[in-house]
Amino acid sequence: MPAQPHAAAPATAPAVSEDDIAAFVVERFLPGVDPAELDADYDLLATAVIDSLGVLRIAEWLADRHGVAVPDEALTTRGFRSVRAIRITAERAAAGEGRA
Structure with a gap:
């Protein structure tokens, strides 16, 4: 019996880890803080760690570093x-799901 051709596995974008996101946020917006101390649910906007320009910088970093283009919406x-929230947004963008 001839061998069956194998279907190619769907290509997926590499996952963006919360640790990687925290390291970037700390490096850009919270110098001197240990990334391990940044709680994944800490409100970066309400505490003025980032603003609308920070959102754009993070989106640019996701595209440049991880190949994840977050759509405008x-x-x-x-x-x-x-x-x-950034990790979830990146995962949805990588999967082509758009709005978070």
Whole structure:
């Protein structure tokens, strides 16, 4: 019996970890803080760690470093409020799901 051709596995973008996001946020916006101390749910917007320009910088970093293009409609404060929210936004953007 001839061998069956194997279907190629769908390509997926590499996952963006919360640790990687925290390290970037600390490096750019919270110098001197240990990334391990940044809680994944810490509200980066309410505490003025980032603002709308910070959201754009993070989106640019996601595109440059991880190849994840966050669509304009997903550039919301809700999607960038915390490290966890940024990870979820990046995962949805990588999957082509748009708005977070």
